[in-house]
Amino acid sequence: MARLKKKYTEGASRTYTTRNRALKKLQLTLADFRRLCILKGIYPVEPHSRKRANRGSTRLTTFYYTKDIQLLVSEPLIAKFRQHKIFLRKLQHALGKRDYTRAQTLDENRPEYTLNHLVIERYPAFADALRDLDDALCMVFLFATMPTVSRVTKEKVDECKRLSTEFMHYVIHTHALRKVFLSIKGIYYQAEIQGQSITWIVPYQFSQQVPTDVDFRVMATFLQFYQTLLGFVNYRLFTAVNLTYPPRLDQALEDNAAGLGSLRIESRRVEDMLEAARSGDDDGSNGASDDEAGNAPSHDAKAVKARMGSLEAKMQAIVAADSAAPAYEAVGGDASGGDEDALQAADLLFDKQVVYLSREVPRYSLEFAIRALGGRVGWDRSSGGGSPYTENDQAITVQIADRPVQGHQFLSRTYVQPQWVYDSINARRLLDTTDYLVGQQLPPHLSPFVEYAEGDYVPEEASRIAAAAAGFEGEVTNLKPEDRDQHNSEDEAVADDVDGESADEDEAPEEDEEAAAGVEKQYQKQLLAERAGVTFSEYQQKQDDKPAAAISKTRGGMPKRTKAQLEEEDRERIAISMLSKKKRKVVNRARADTYKRSKDLNTMKTRKAEATKAAASAAKPGARK
């Protein structure tokens, strides 16, 4: 007789392990385990059969892959956690004994760990890291605006500020910003970096309320990893475009709340290094050795200018000799991939603009957005130091203001509201400023992230922008609100009842079959009438006695169906009846979905109509006065 096989020795019960079993195996506390899972990116999984995975028990538990847990066993971080635990115990002991010198020594030698190995482990390729950068950016940008409280130390906030500013500098430098959206939650940005779309949200710059129902330990653990990740990503991004990393921090400007300007972005291109080598030994040792220790001291605007003048001829020879090195044209003008052609006109939207920001507009966002699209920005002194332009500068072409009443207005520049900048970025062309002038009622701000599928509701503005982008200006095929208004006024006599009717329809949406039954009934009625000898015209008249019902049929979204359509519907239903149960479910769901979408579409259309009507009626009495 064959040996009896033991239960639960293979299959799902081996593939998965419960959290408690994992804790036991790793000899960790739950808190440490969670921290480890966060840092290592290990997540619970849902087995196909919970019962089989949990050895026949159906209790609610969390499952992990056994192999993931196996991987954790050899994690050096666990040893670090234990060291830290012992360190804490020693420190407590020393403090309890009032042995402060010992406590101080302990504290000086406190065990530290880095997460560098985890970054490379979780993201073996740089593209993987970029793909997963969204959450990291959101978190770092959030903590950069956090107030320092007990759980959020100043060092953390400063580090986040620095990392986020570096990343923004990269986006500015490579003109990678694609979309911006002003939401009620914050400002969404989308940048395209090395072919990946990276989206992040930045809260409006108010002091963040530190909520009590949030476990900051969890957030801090995530942040710890994200900071490491973003640091390495920044390094890679900066060096990829030949910038020194880390950029130098200008403390004076930083203290003056210069924001983006407080970091000195420096090039480390070939000619710079050659120049450094040429200029002398003192510089040469530095410049050749490493990037970040680098050529900082020799960087003055003056020196650069002088160098550019003198090196013009030399460069040609060098470039010719070193064919691998790409040619650059100007200091700051080098592109991400090195090819200038990749930069389209839309990426340098504000290239010729000098924008001045009034003090009431969010500088932190506008400066970034405008500079990322090639513009130059100046701002009021009250919103931070380091502005390259004053308000009186004649070079300024656009001033962004958000106050309805302005003091002195320069005739040489346009005064627009901030939304113009964002809408222009999303439309990828400079929009007409007439709609956005200061004091104007702004057009709606639409999300650039929405992609319209067949049968979706497209807001009027979106279709207008799309039409404008396609090349023809003016009339859009959509029904203009004026037309609709006229149409409404024409059948105003009957429209009074309409609202009630449509509301009824909304409350009791007709099921597909019920609708069919209704149509069938009507058809039967027609047949009966025909048999009774009623002529079609008479029958029609009788129907007209109930105009509201007829209008609701036509206006409620479901147009009156012809006989052919009815037959088609019949056939469809018959075909559905031929399907297997499984497929029928799918089809029915799809049909219900379609129905819901069409219903939503109708709701949006009616709302739009109502809104335009209300706006028109609001405008009329004003005109009379």
Place this chain on the structure above:
Amino acid sequence: MPAKRKVSAPKRSAERCDAPADAADEFPKSRGIDVPSDPEESDLEDEDAVDSDFDAALREMAADQGFDSDDSETFAAEIDADADEGEGPEDADDDENEEGSDIHSSDIDGASSDDSLDGEADSEEADSDGDEGEESPLVRTASRSTDGQQTAVGDDGGDDKLGSELLDGEGMERLTIEDFGRDITAWKEYRKTLPQIDPGYASDSSTEEPANTIGNVPIEWYADYPHIGYDIDGKRIMRPATSDELDKFLANMDDPDVFRTARDETNQQDIKLSEEEIDIIRRIQGGLVPDAEFNQYEDTVEWFTSQTMKTSLSGAQPHKRGFVPSKWEHKRMMKIVRAIRQGRITRSAPKDTAPKYYDLWADSDRSAEAGGATTGGRRQRLAAPKQALPSHEESYHPPAEYLPTEEEKRKWLAADPDYRQRNFLPQDFGSLRTVPGYDRFVQERFQRCLDLYLAPRMRKKTTQLDAEELMPKLPDPRDLRPFPSTESLVYEGHTGRVRSISVDPTGLWLLSGSDDGTVRLWELVTGRCAQVWNLKETVYRVAWCPNAEVCVFAAAAGSRVVLVIPPELCDDQKRLVSEELVRAGFGRTGGGDDDGDDDSLPVSWDMPTSAEQAAGVQVSISMHRTAKSVAWHRRGDYMATLTSEEGGSAVLIHQVSKHKSQRPFRRLKGAVQHVKFHPTRPWLLVTTQRYVRIYNLMQQALVKTLQPGVKWISSVDVHPQGDNVILGSYDKKLSWFDLDLSVKPYRSIRYHTQAIRQVQFSSRFPLFATASDDGTIQVYHGMVYEDLNQNPLIVPLKILRGHEIRNSLGVLDCLFHPIQPWLLSSGADGTIRLWT
């Protein structure tokens, strides 16, 4: 002498400490003051001290005077100083302090002796005024007396003064005991002439006026008695007589010292406070030190100073430990030294100066270039899904149609936060400057964090199937013509439900049987009712004989089945053939079965009544129970009937030409719904509620049992080619069986919304139809191919609507025309309809 005392002060206190407490209390000063005296004198002193303290004091004084008459002032001061240190409440305090700590007591001693020095200096000036000026408050308190005795005290004071004046003023020298030599009596006499000396505190307190000693007894207890307390003899101490209130008042008005008078209830006396006492009270009230002379800020006397004295205060040698290095310190140091030697304590590692960030992916790039696998054979991770991107509604200034209505807002607010479709409420802020901070930003980030590490992940396969793709590829019905699609004729005349219809083999005539008890014959193409037979009972079934040679139909009405030859319908030739077929049986004697169990069969072949005969009814077959169904064999000679009888007798097979009936089944399981002959094979289909059993009549065996899996079968039909069976059920299902394939349905279709009443194949066209209680007839294309490998094609073609629903009954029967692609249907509304 003062210097001497000063030095002796600590010594004395040390003595005191050594002495028992009670002994020390007796007479501290006699030992305290180091008075040089003869041994003789001290003997005397000892002797007298036993007798009387007062005498001792007196003698002492006398001795002092005798030895040092020049130092009389000093002596007085000394007495004062003694009084300072002497008995009394303060002294007790001092003692306690002294016992507490040596240093302290010596300090106090020092201070008090200083006082005495000051007092000395003062007394030199104030001698002429008497000793009042020098009196310390304590002395004054002791000398204070009651009102009554004031005069006496004053006298004493006067005497004192007088004495001192006498002494000083007259310059008369006071004699001492020495002057008298051995003449003690003379001395005694002389002593009597000497003025009385105020003992002050130098004497025992017992010399004071005896106070009332009632102890701690509250004075109110004596309120009702004429006395207060008792004297030493146990006699009552009577209250002094009190004046009445008016007298008191007058006395108070007269007395200028009334404000400084206090009443001592215990002794029933008025006490007049002195200026000093009032001053003390004032000072206490003001929170100052009671003693006006007390200097709080005296210069510090450095008893123990950093300046080394020539001679130390104590002769003790400094301890050795002041010179020897600490053993314990040494131990601790050695511990550290050992730890350093063993390498347990190391110098803190130099701070890492390596750059924090570097090119982390340099190696992976190289391996990627080399074509190495990046995952390292690990399980492919499920990347967390990205967060959904915001739509227009999240905009700070969305289009108006995206804003919620008031009701939606209310609903959103009322809903549980976990069940809201959106986690925010769309809002329109007209301009960017009015947009506030979003208060749930941190929470939403936190929620995302939780999702990332707590939410189980699972790869879910979603089929992005287009509904259109799933729809069966059915041929267009228009290509499958002809099939009945429109109503072209309605046969009206029946007053009850038309339960059954039948078309004659030529396709010209239509029969219908109804609940109103009639059978009607219709001309099919015109709708003319040719003949009516009133059979008086519900007609369940009418069926033409399929033999085209004859013109006979059977009708099941009530408990009998009649065979009718419609007289107008057929020519003579046909009539003769038909009559021969139907009536030939009457010639046979017995008319029953050959088997001999004729009696047990519930059947009798009867001649109808003459009236019926005139109408064409030729034979009447009577049964015991209601005949439900009649089915002809394709040859037209045999006929199967079904009655509501239980058991095997429910199904009977009749041979018309011989008027012979037989019972094929002895027993039948289940309630039989239907019987039907197979169109090509010698099979009989018996339909029970759940199954269809197919019997081979030749072999008398069960061929197969069809299991449609429905609850209640209503009708069955067999395809003209004989390999396929359709089956309708009251639970709305139509099942198609391929007999070659399986006993389970090849295809089940559920389209009708109510029970299916009848299913029918067309004998000529690849069509079949189902009639249902929902008032519709569904026409299908049902193609059966010659190729056995090809499955039958079933295509729904058309829904025919027209019949009205009465009492939730719709279409009861349907039938295809034998020649044309027409459909006939009868319904509960009493009509028959032709669909072409």
